[in-house]
Amino acid sequence: MLEILKNHIGKIVPLTDQEFGFVASLFTAKSYKKGQFLFQEGEHLSRHYFICKGLLKLVYTDSDAREHIVGFAMEDWWESDFEAFYTQQKTSMSLICLENTDVLYITLENYKKLCGTLPKIEHFFLEKAYFGFIAAQKRILSTLTSNTKERYYQLIERYPALVQRVPKSQLAAYLGVSRETLSRLSR
Amino acid sequence: MLEILKNHIGKIVPLTDQEFGFVASLFTAKSYKKGQFLFQEGEHLSRHYFICKGLLKLVYTDSDAREHIVGFAMEDWWESDFEAFYTQQKTSMSLICLENTDVLYITLENYKKLCGTLPKIEHFFLEKAYFGFIAAQKRILSTLTSNTKERYYQLIERYPALVQRVPKSQLAAYLGVSRETLSRLSR
DNA sequence: AACCAAGTGTGATATACATCACTCTATAAT
DNA sequence: ATTATAGAGTGATGTATATCACACTTGGTT
Structure with missing residues (x-):
């Protein structure tokens, strides 16, 4: 699993083996079952x-x-209740497995240690944050400009692999429409 | 205007006068008229x-x-077409004055120089990006959970100063409803 | 083989909202 | 003083979507 993380980070900021050794020492692996x-x-x-x-x-x-x-979150994505994590408030959301899942997690304490020690990693997270923000803004724009059918096809186009793996009732809950309306779209 | 920027950054990462001198040298002031x-x-x-x-x-x-x-953007906010700026694509949006406006801007070149030189500033922008992402996610959640009336009152509660200064037709274009529907809300 | 739960499709009806058309007011421009 | 113009309110009507109810399929469980 650490190899996956190394490749993932290396796409944005290449790390030496020594640097990655430090990174790896701050993460913990864990597995969860569907549900x-x-x-x-x-x-x-x-x-x-x-x-x-x-x-x-x-x-x-x-x-x-x-x-x-x-x-949703799948392979190579980061996820958490970001406000709760970063500002140490109670969570307002839940993170639930739709499939059996393997993760690596970092605690806030280790996250701070990591960013304080390796500026490259802070740059890595900055880039992740920018693209997360851009994606969120695009989703907002999609709700402003498009109807349900258009938004559904945008979702298929944007995340085809995701749509294959997620029940339609869950896609409806993501798009903000009832499952019945989503079911009737193609007519 | 530079004093405003100094206070703004200083709330998250305090800077020495020398450091801020460097920051200031990379920004340019400009004024625009309504429209x-x-x-x-x-x-x-x-x-x-x-x-x-x-x-x-x-x-x-x-x-x-x-x-x-x-x-919207007002005093003490950062704004741009972030994807276009950061990835150097053509803009997909326009930034338009609703009032006479004074700004300080930084070019991408200077932005990179600044972050490369002063890790503190990269941390500053990271924090801004996190909170931008959190705010965007909250807006998405608001459209998922609430009807128009609720979203309008959430907007008033969240940005009371903004609502005072912006015509209702523009608030409607932000909320994603027609100005007529917004006008009929209170009944 | 029989049963159950999850996922999905679909008909009937109610409701929120968009749209079009018109009016009114306040402010700015001539 | 008169005329534009921007912003806002409102009535009538059409449409997209929510909601409730029920049926059907499929894969797993007893």
């Missing part, structure tokens, strides 16, 4: 997750117990 | 803007010539 929670709404959260294998959903559950999917 | 474009869809963009005074909208215009407001 398990990595964290749950209202908990304290001290981990940022890198997904080596598997598929997850980041979920907000509203007062009527409806699930809204803030995002 | 002017800082940049326009389809242009090349090499500047990242810090708003010292004024109010702007970041706009995407669709194929039917409808304006969709991706975001």
Whole structure:
């Protein structure tokens, strides 16, 4: 699993073996089964997750117990409740496995140590943050400019592998429409 | 105007006078009148803007010539078409003054020089990027969980000063509803 | 073989919102 | 003083989507 992380980081900031040895020493591997929670709404959260294998959903559950999917995460993605992690508040969302999943996680303490020691890694996370922000802005723009059908086809185009692996009811919860409406789209 | 920037950065990473002198040498001041474009869809963009005074909208215009407001920017905010700036593609959006506006801008070249020289500043931008991402994610969640009326009141609660200064038709273009629907909300 | 749960499709009805058309007001321009 | 213009309110109507109810398929479990 560490090899996956090394390749992933190396695409943006190449690291020497020694540097990566330090990075690796700050991560912990863990596996989860389909249906398990990595964290749950209202908990304290001290981990940022890198997904080596598997598929997850980041979920907000509203007062009527409806699930809204803030995002999916699969191989080579980072995920967490970022506000809760970074500002050390209680989580407002849950991270749940849609498939059996292997992750590497880093604690906030180690994250700070890492960025303080290796500026290259801070640059790596900055780049990740920029592209996360850009992707979020595109999703907002998509809801402003497009109807449900268009948004669904944009999703297929943008993340074809994801759409194959996720039930349509879950895609509906991501797009913000009912599963019935999504089911009727192609007519 | 430089004093505003110094205070702004200093809230996250305190700088010595010498350090800030270097920062300041890489920014350029410029003023715009209400209605002017800082940049326009389809242009090349090499500047990242810090708003010292004024109010702007970041706009995407669709194929039917409808304006969709991706975001507003006012005092103490940073704005640009971030993807275009950072990856040096053509802009897909326009940045337009809603009031007379004073900005400080930094070019991509100077931005890279700055981050390469002063790791503290890279940390500053990382923090800005994180909070930008968190805010975008909250806006997405707001569209998933809430109806128009709720989203409008969330906007008022979150940015009361902004709502005072922006015409309701523009708020409608930000919320993604027609101005008529926004006008009928309170009934 | 029988049963159960998850995922999906679809009909009927209700509702939120868009759209078009018109009006009114306040402010700026002539 | 008169005329534009921007912003905002509102009535009538059409449409996209939510909601409720039920049926069907599939793969796993007893």
